[in-house]
Amino acid sequence: MSETNSITNRIEYDAAPGSGCASKASIEHQSHSAKPPPSICFETGRILNAMTVDVEDYFQVSAFEPYIPRSSWGGFEYRVEANVDRILELFDKYSVKGTFFTLGWVAENFPAMTKRIAEQGHEIASHGSEHVMVTKQTRDQFLIDVTTSRDVLEQVVGQRVYGFRAPSYSINKSNLWAHDVLREAGYTYSSSIAPIKHDLYGMPDAPRFAHQRSEGKLLEVPITTVRIGQRNVPCGGGGWFRLYPYSVSRWAINKVNVVDGEAGVFYFHPWEIDPDQPRQKQVNRKTQFRHYVNLDSTYGKVEKLLRDFAWDRMDNIFNPEIPQS
Numbered sequence: 425m426s427e428t429n430s431i432t433n434r435i436e437y438d439a440a441p442g443s444g445c446a447s448k449a450s451i452e453h454q455s456h457s458a459k460p461p462p463s464i465c466f467e468t469g470r471i472l473n474a475m476t477v478d479v480e481d482y483f484q485v486s487a488f489e490p491y492i493p494r495s496s497w498g499g500f501e502y503r504v505e506a507n508v509d510r511i512l513e514l515f516d517k518y519s520v521k522g523t524f525f526t527l528g529w530v531a532e533n534f535p536a537m538t539k540r541i542a543e544q545g546h547e548i549a550s551h552g553s554e555h556v557m558v559t560k561q562t563r564d565q566f567l568i569d570v571t572t573s574r575d576v577l578e579q580v581v582g583q584r585v586y587g588f589r590a591p592s593y594s595i596n597k598s599n600l601w602a603h604d605v606l607r608e609a610g611y612t613y614s615s616s617i618a619p620i621k622h623d624l625y626g627m628p629d630a631p632r633f634a635h636q637r638s639e640g641k642l643l644e645v646p647i648t649t650v651r652i653g654q655r656n657v658p659c660g661g662g663g664w665f666r667l668y669p670y671s672v673s674r675w676a677i678n679k680v681n682v683v684d685g686e687a688g689v690f691y692f693h694p695w696e697i698d699p700d701q702p703r704q705k706q707v708n709r710k711t712q713f714r715h716y717v718n719l720d721s722t723y724g725k726v727e728k729l730l731r732d733f734a735w736d737r738m739d740n741i742f743n744p745e746i747p748q749s
Contacts, residue, residue: 462687463741465734471681473688474645474742475522475735476615477511478589479504479530479541482695484555486592487711488704494554497529503701504530505537507694510723512544518730521545523738525589525615525691528553528573531580542581547737549587550574550611557594558602558616566602570609587738589691590616593647596627603637603644613643613744615689620649620656628656633686634742643744648688650676661691666718670725674732681733687741690729697723 463472481504483492492500508524515522524541526548531538542548553573558566574585588611595602595616606614614637619630634645648660658664659676680688695701699719707715729735 462685463736465736468734470734471685471687472734472736472741473677473681473690474738475515475520475730476589476689476691476738477508477522477524478551478691478693479508479524479526480551480555480693480695481530482698482701482715483704484527484529485693485695485715486555486557487715488707491704491706501702502533503698504694505534507698508537508541510697511694512540512546514723514727514730515546516544518727518735520730520735521547521737521740522735523547523549523587525549525551525587526577527551527555528576529555531577535580538577538580542583547587547739548577548581548583548585549589549738550577550585551589552591555591557592558590558599559594559596563601563605567605567609570606570611574609574611586610586612586744588614588616590614593618600637603642607638607642611642613645613738613742615645615647615738617644617646618649618658619646620658632656633684643742645689645738645742647691648677648680650679651684660689662696663714663717665690665692665725666696666722670728673725673729677729677733688733689738690735692722692726695719697726 464470465472481500481502483497483500524546526538526541528550538548550570550573553569553576556569561569570588577585588606590602593616595614602616603614617627617630619627619632621628630646632646632649632651634643636642637644647658649656650659651657657676659673659680665673677688677690680686696719701719703716
């Protein structure tokens with residue numbers, strides 16, 4: 425029996441309800457295996473998936489950038505702290521630990537909140553300084569961005585920061601040099617590629633699962649997709665998660681765990697659980713639909729994910745090579 429088959433036989437195709445699993449163990453790695461086995465939850469025997477949160481406020485999303493200049497951010501009602509606290513309470517209810525990809529701007533303006541995230545056992549990682557897409561930066565600008573954001577986060581939480589997620593998954597074929605910059609800046613892993621075809625971002629021919637970049641010195645962990653026919657379909661969060669019924673996401677993540685034998689990576693934003701956020705009426709209809717669709721049901725759907733699957737932090741699941749202090 426192959427290693428993948430032995431793994432999948434330990435996972436029910438319809439994942440049984442249960443608490444999240446913050447404890448982690450890798451099953452015995454057989455010598456003939458081509459890649460390390462996935463991490464398995466001791467309590468349930470299920471593959472651990474990575475739960476991640478992109479910590480930014482509702483007015484900071486890339487889709488609003490043409491309408492809301494960064495110079496005006498100080499004039500908006502801040503809602504990120506209250507929403508993050510709701511997320512922390514929800515994660516605690518299901519004993520889930522996750523990775524919070526946090527803007528440097530957010531950490532500077534909400535240091536107490538950022539500290540609470542780390543103090544509750546979650547990983548703090550970088551989402552850049554001010555949510556500037558990598559495709560809009562030069563190499564030198566990007567180096568300053570990721571170095572500054574890492575330094576701010578480390579000063580606030582008093583811990584090293586090793587992970588990075590590009591705003592709007594904006595690492596693609598045009599700027600793969602970004603992985604070299606991240607390694608130069610001291611990061612050990614990135615979660616910045618969406619292996620899909622999309623009108624705003626994506627790299628459809630990229631590997632679907634964790635792989636090495638920057639000459640093997642940086643681990644890239646793409647957001648999760650499910651293979652349907654010849655196409656990668658997103659199933660790792662965001663607008664896709666809000667748009668479709670929860671049963672679709674549950675089926676897709678199960679398929680990734682059971683058929684592919686891989687850990688999934690899920691993400692959402694604090695503003696996605698906040699249907700009462702101020703509405704931006706100046707944005708076009710397409711952007712309005714994408715941003716506001718089904719905000720009222722997202723919290724409940726995330727709670728179902730926490731109940732139906734096993735979750736942990738990015739660094740625990742993918743074991744990026746972290747230098748010893």
